[in-house]
Amino acid sequence: MKVTPYEVKGEVNYLKLVKEFGLSLMDEKLKRKLKGIRLVELGFFFAHRDLDKIIDEDFAIVSGRGPSKEIHIGHLLLFRLVKEFQNKFNSYVFIPFSDDEKFLVKDLSLEEARRYAFENAKDILALGFKKKRTEIMIDSYDLKQDVYNLAIKASKKLTMSTIKAIYGFKNEQNVGIHFYPCMQAAHILYPTLKRDLPVLVPIGIDQDPHMRATRDVAERLGLRKPASIECKFLPSLSGEEKMSASKEDAIFLSDDEETIRKKIHDAFTGGRDTLEEQRKLGGKPEICPIFKYHQLVVGSDFKLIEEECRSGGRVCGDCKEELCRALIRMLKEHRKRREKIKVEDFLV
Amino acid sequence: MKVTPYEVKGEVNYLKLVKEFGLSLMDEKLKRKLKGIRLVELGFFFAHRDLDKIIDEDFAIVSGRGPSKEIHIGHLLLFRLVKEFQNKFNSYVFIPFSDDEKFLVKDLSLEEARRYAFENAKDILALGFKKKRTEIMIDSYDLKQDVYNLAIKASKKLTMSTIKAIYGFKNEQNVGIHFYPCMQAAHILYPTLKRDLPVLVPIGIDQDPHMRATRDVAERLGLRKPASIECKFLPSLSGEEKMSASKEDAIFLSDDEETIRKKIHDAFTGGRDTLEEQRKLGGKPEICPIFKYHQLVVGSDFKLIEEECRSGGRVCGDCKEELCRALIRMLKEHRKRREKIKVEDFLV
Numbered sequence: 099m100k101v102t103p104y105e106v107k108g109e110v111n112y113l114k115l116v117k118e119f120g121l122s123l124m125d126e127k128l129k130r131k132l133k134g135i136r137l138v139e140l141g142f143f144f145a146h147r148d149l150d151k152i153i154d155e156d157f158a159i160v161s162g163r164g165p166s167k168e169i170h171i172g173h174l175l176l177f178r179l180v181k182e183f184q185n186k187f188n189s190y191v192f193i194p195f196s197d198d199e200k201f202l203v204k205d206l207s208l209e210e211a212r213r214y215a216f217e218n219a220k221d222i223l224a225l226g227f228k229k230k231r232t233e234i235m236i237d238s239y240d241l242k243q244d245v246y247n248l249a250i251k252a253s254k255k256l257t258m259s260t261i262k263a264i265y266g267f268k269n270e271q272n273v274g275i276h277f278y279p280c281m282q283a284a285h286i287l288y289p290t291l292k293r294d295l296p297v298l299v300p301i302g303i304d305q306d307p308h309m310r311a312t313r314d315v316a317e318r319l320g321l322r323k324p325a326s327i328e329c330k331f332l333p334s335l336s337g338e339e340k341m342s343a344s345k346e347d348a349i350f351l352s353d354d355e356e357t358i359r360k361k362i363h364d365a366f367t368g369g370r371d372t373l374e375e376q377r378k379l380g381g382k383p384e385i386c387p388i389f390k391y392h393q394l395v396v397g398s399d400f401k402l403i404e405e406e407c408r409s410g411g412r413v414c415g416d417c418k419e420e421l422c423r424a425l426i427r428m429l430k431e432h433r434k435r436r437e438k439i440k441v442e443d444f445l446v
Numbered sequence: 447m448k449v450t451p452y453e454v455k456g457e458v459n460y461l462k463l464v465k466e467f468g469l470s471l472m473d474e475k476l477k478r479k480l481k482g483i484r485l486v487e488l489g490f491f492f493a494h495r496d497l498d499k500i501i502d503e504d505f506a507i508v509s510g511r512g513p514s515k516e517i518h519i520g521h522l523l524l525f526r527l528v529k530e531f532q533n534k535f536n537s538y539v540f541i542p543f544s545d546d547e548k549f550l551v552k553d554l555s556l557e558e559a560r561r562y563a564f565e566n567a568k569d570i571l572a573l574g575f576k577k578k579r580t581e582i583m584i585d586s587y588d589l590k591q592d593v594y595n596l597a598i599k600a601s602k603k604l605t606m607s608t609i610k611a612i613y614g615f616k617n618e619q620n621v622g623i624h625f626y627p628c629m630q631a632a633h634i635l636y637p638t639l640k641r642d643l644p645v646l647v648p649i650g651i652d653q654d655p656h657m658r659a660t661r662d663v664a665e666r667l668g669l670r671k672p673a674s675i676e677c678k679f680l681p682s683l684s685g686e687e688k689m690s691a692s693k694e695d696a697i698f699l700s701d702d703e704e705t706i707r708k709k710i711h712d713a714f715t716g717g718r719d720t721l722e723e724q725r726k727l728g729g730k731p732e733i734c735p736i737f738k739y740h741q742l743v744v745g746s747d748f749k750l751i752e753e754e755c756r757s758g759g760r761v762c763g764d765c766k767e768e769l770c771r772a773l774i775r776m777l778k779e780h781r782k783r784r785e786k787i788k789v790e791d792f793l794v
Contacts, residue, residue, distance in 0.1 A: 198598045208595060238595050246594065247556060247586050250546045253622030261621050273609050274601030277625035 101304050106340045119306045121145040137179045140393055148325035152296040158190040158289035159183055159298050165214035166200040169221050170348040172332040175394055179300055181225045191232045194285040198237040202274040212238050216441055221351050224436040234444045248284035248291055255318040264311050283312040290321050297324040333387040337366035355426050362422050369414035380408040388417050396424040449652050454688045467654045469493040485527045488741055496673035500644040506538040506637035507531055507646050513562035514548040517569050518696040520680040523742055527648055529573045539580045542633040546585040550622040560586050564789055569699050572784040582792045596632035603666040612659050631660040638669050645672040681735040685714035703774050710770050717762035728758040736765050744772040
């Protein structure tokens with residue numbers, strides 16, 4: 099198993115990661131306090147750091163997006179969690195778009211990355227974030243002086259050796275990449291600086307090294323350390339551990355009905371080779387990406403679905419058809435809401 | 447001899463530096479075009495790169511300031527050159543204050559560096575820059591999005607290896623220092639990007655490596671390479687090669703009459719040990735900082751002064767007294783003009 103911010107390889111042992119990274123598993127007390135937040139209830143967000151310390155306070159959520167492509171279902175589900183937190187706790191939400199970083203690491207212009215930022219922002223905001231409690235920032239478009247200054251202050255606390263140790267950057271890489279972690283720390287710490295609020299950051303567990311660096315910087319700047327809530331990977335449609343926007347096997351929000359049907363139809367499942375075997379032996383939901391998406395998107399009683407699958411009473415076609423319908427309906431509604439979004443309303 | 451942006455040591459051989467750095471000496475044709483610009487006529491600004499290529503066009507001047515202290519006479523003389531250029535060519539002048547960099551390299555807070563930026567700006571603007579043709583920027587106070595974006599673009603063109611080779615930074619130093627050259631390149635290239643003007647940068651010859659890096663970046667960004675006009679060092683009052691703001695032997699704009707008299711009185715000169723010897727052998731103006739300041743500040747016929755000194759007809763006390771009077775008068779007038787400056791008027 100290899101899990102870094104830049105690579106996920108092998109079969110992931112989440113409990114081992116929790117231990118290695120010094121995280122805590124979500125306990126019953128915390129789960130009760132997060133009742134109704136679907137991605138927590140489903141066990142998708144399963145670990146955290148210091149969430150128990152801030153949960154009874156007014157806290158902010160920072161959830162950024164590196165815009166180098168359209169966003170896919172996985173991204174949307176992450177931001178749905180943020181939205182559910184905002185609904186439940188009336189949290190202030192800050193969503194920074196690091197088009198500068200994407201420009202630095204990808205083969206695209208700053209202007210292209212900025213265009214993706216605006217497009218992605220529309221998709222994210224279409225989830226229904228509250229205008230008065232939500233702020234976005236696009237690094238190359240409306241960088242705040244306070245954020246830049248915070249990045250500079252962070253950059254004085256981080257030696258190049260530390261950056262290289264945490265992120266593995268090489269001297270052959272550009273200078274900008276080396277500086278970006280300071281901007282990211284500034285994004286995360288901005289609500290603490292500006293509004294004196296503790297911050298919660300929802301992240302994929304592979305991004306945890308970033309959190310550790312930022313927590314260290316926070317401490318050295320005399321700011322409160324941000325908490326995190328960390329999630330498992332959403333598998334790709336071909337059954338790989340982590341859905342990737344650079345692969346063809348993710349479902350993008352812009353996919354039309356036909357594309358969605360084709361992608362789902364072609365997807366890997368935990369089903370048997372033949373209908374007969376499936377009826378006799380039952381499927382393997384634990385390795386099935388369709389089962390996972392079904393849980394997250396269709397929203398029906400997944401314990402029941404799991405039983406049906408294992409017992410052979412349900413075949414892959416059933417799940418796929420239900421998922422297709424739910425996805426198509428969800429995306430149709432999403433697009434309607436998206437059209438009404440004015441990104442500028444959230445650029446404070 | 448050692449001349450780097452961070453250290454000047456030994457006796458400086460300027461002709462050797464010109465050759466090493468690939469600069470050109472100011473020729474007669476160029477000197478004619480710069481007639482009336484005192485620091486050029488005195489041979490203080492003596493070398494350049496590509497100035498001949500832009501001198502007949504509309505060009506901008508970028509002259510920054512790293513504000514970690516009060517400014518001294520040497521700084522003021524540099525900006526007087528910029529002012530003379532603006533008078534003669536009606537050039538657009540951009541003065542960026544890199545308080546962020548000073549914060550990163552010095553033991554002071556960002557807020558302290560910013561305070562120096564405002565104070566220094568008052569002193570510089572008191573020289574009488576034209577409001578409509580002059581713009582300042584304080585990095586930690588009103589960083590322009592265009593400048594940040596340009597820095598990010600520059601940072602994609604510079605590998606960490608290149609930065610380390612040019613600036614000699616070590617991994618034990620902070621990340622921010624490594625990124626700053628990108629900001630500096632952005633400062634210099636901003637008028638080219640924003641106003642499509644070629645840029646002239648007046649600098650001390652020890653800062654030439656920065657120019658070479660920026661010219662390289664400009665080319666790679668498809669922007670016109672900036673030209674430079676480069677000056678010799680202004681000696682310190684104790685006779686060292688380069689006046690330094692961190693030493694006690696520079697004259698600061700805030701020095702009172704008594705302090706100036708004492709500093710000048712105590713200054714090293716090219717005079718002989720006794721009055722008798724001076725009358726007999728004459729002084730050595732070529733090693734005399736007082737002679738240099740006399741040239742620059744008093745403004746009388748320096749050929750005559752030099753003759754008088756060499757022939758023994760003039761003693762150090764004469765020069766010192768004339769310099770004191772001129773300095774005190776100059777600073778008195780400067781302070782009057784300074785009081786009327788509103789820095790905000792120049793923050794566009």
